[in-house]
Every structure is written in C-alpha cells, then in structure tokens.
Amino acid sequence: MPKTPVTFTLNGAETGIFVDPGLNLLEALRREAGDLSPKFGCGQGTCGACTILINGEPHLSCLTLAVAAQDADISTTGGLAPGADLHPLQQAFADGFAAQCGFCTSGMLMAAKALLDRNPRPTRDEVVEAISGNLCRCTGYDPIVDAILDAAARVQGRVTA
C-alpha cells in the first residue's frame, strides 16, 4: 500500500514524513520523524505516556491517526527547552524527585504544559484534574503534583518552598 505524505510543524520545525495509512501519530513521530520523547505505554489511551500537544491541546498520540496531523502544530517534550536547558517544568520535576523510572514523565510534562499554558496559576485540584489521564507507577502522584505547582510558581516568579 502506498505511503501518504504528511507535513506538520514539530516543535517549531517544518517536518514532512511518509506514513502508512493506518499508522498512529506516536509511531510516526518516533519512527519517521525521529522524536523519541513521546512514549508508547499502552496503545489504548489508558496511560497518557504518549501525550503531546496538537495546536496547543493535549492529545494521545497513540490514538491519533498520523495522517490527521496534516498541517498541525505539534509540541512534544523534545521541544520543551533547547539543548541542555531545562523547561521550568522539567527543572521542577528534577528538583522535586517527581520522576523515578521516567516512563510517564514525558506525558506528565506535556499534560502539565497544556494546563499551565491555559492556566498559569492552577489550584492543586486543577493540577490533579490535568494529569488525571496520566498514570505513574513509581513515585505516586504527590511529588508530580507538587512539581507542577512548583513550576507554575517559578514561571510566575513566586517564592517556592
């Protein structure tokens, strides 16, 4: 079956790939676009490890048809900060020991980014809701929630504990 060309913006860069018609966007990003930051966890929308932003909204890339990403603006963890720099969310996760095995972290970061982009001063309940589609089996959720609140405070220039 012939492959289909798909073009989109990936972390600010114009990107073009060829995909099989039924390929999901997660596999397309990892295999064809070379962005390994979104993770494959379950392939059925349960774990959130593959969360990316499409046009600013969180999406599960494993359940997104790759060809549907035509002309989309896609953001992944790989584009959160350039080079060795860390995004405030990444820094807060590191400082707060919010990652252990790290497999969920990419999805958590993008779910959190979607929240903070829309709501820079979230409450704890709003953070919990924002990551309610993301599973972690290492740290428990408190350090993750704390880290997201910490990142929000850092971005706002507020004092953190």
Added chain:
Amino acid sequence: MTEVQTIEQLGAAAQAQGHVLGGGTLLMRQVNYTPHQVPNILRITDPAFRQITRAGRQISIGAGVSMAQIIASSDLDFLAPAARAIGGPAIRSMATVGGNLFAPHPYGDFAVALLALGAQVQWADGRTEDIEAFLASRETSKGVVAAVLIEPPQMDALRFGKVTRTKPKGVSVMSIAVLITGVGRSVQQARVAFGAMGPAPMRSKAAEHALAGATLDATGVAAACAACVSDLAPVNDALASAWYRREVAPIHLRRLLLGEN
C-alpha cells in the same frame, strides 16, 4: 484509509465498507492491536462535522464535536458536567459526541445525558431518529450519524452523576442523568437515564413514573429509587458485578436527585 470531504459522501462510503473515525479513542485501539478488523478507516474532513450550531431553540452538535468543545461552548453549559466526566484532558480533546453514541459498555457516559435530554440523532442522509430508538438498535443500524439535535433544558433541570472506583477519573460503574421539569421541588415530569447498566444507555421508565408528581425530598424520591432497577439490565464486568450495580443504583439515584453528591 478513505478521506471523505462531505458528510453526505461519508454516508455513501460507510454503507459501502469502512469504520468511521471520530476522535479515535475507541477505533484507534482496534487499529493498533487488531488492524485486520479495521480494513478501511473513513476520515471525514467536513468542518460541519465538528461544528455546534444553533437555530432558535434547537442546537445541532456535529458528530465530530469533541468533549472539549462541549465544555467550551456557552450554549451547552448544561452538558459540561457530562463532558467533563469523560477521561482526562487529552481524551476530552479527542473523544467525540458521535463516538460516544456508539461506545460499548461501560463507556458512553455522554450519551446517557443525551438520552435524558431526549435528543434526536440526525443521520448523514437527513433522517432523524429518537435517541432511545437509536441506542436500542445501534449494534445493527446502518449509516453514519452526522449530528445530534437537542433543545436546552430549563436552568439546572439536567443532573448528571458518574460513579467510579478510582478518583479523580475512572471508568463508569454507572452513570446517571436525570432531566426534571417542574416548579421548585415539585416534579411534573422526569426522564431518568442510566449508563453501564445494560448493553447501551437506557431509561428507567419505572423511576420516571414514580417521580411524576413527587416532591424532591427523601420521602418523595424513595419510590422512584426503589423502582429504578426494574428497567435495568446490568452485567458483570471487571469493575462491578451486576448484583452490586443493582444494589447501589437506588442509592446513587437518590443522591443525584437530592443533590447529595
């Protein structure tokens, strides 16, 4: 995969062969794990498929409208609690109204709210069908759903609740939606719909009958709560047994009716 540019085209193509892609939250699971069961994906690009429009009192919700769009729409604030009950933010960016209408047990919580509202389902060929009849025959129905038509209820007339074992989000043990028309705490008419209590969302007409003329207090709703299970057909699944679901359904209906949630 077939790309379909208009809803009318989609109706014809789907009758030929194929699975319509809504938000992908159900179909893409199949594509990922059992692709041979999805030989042809029909992807619709018609903007009307994803639009919410209002004409007088009637609101048309395109089948491709996402839960996030429902939440963001000022015309649909009465449906926002049901849309918010579905998945996390990423799922809500994707999951569609049309997909929810076909979601198998125990999914489809949004359809429960639509059933309580008495929505009309509009097919791509222009036919409309009462949602109750649609849900009863959805496994064998042919065609493509283009939109859902509703009229907004009185303020606070629609109540929705979802019972899960995990917080803040989980799959439904059951969901309940009740549309009440009346004055103050006096009920004139009610539509009571349950999800995850049968093969598809279903009404409890026994509860509706018992609620007609009742007062919304503990004594007034007792008969409706006791009667509700007679119309339901819950099944055993990994979340709860049918027995458990029957036992707790009256309790959750009472909590919803009395605002105890």
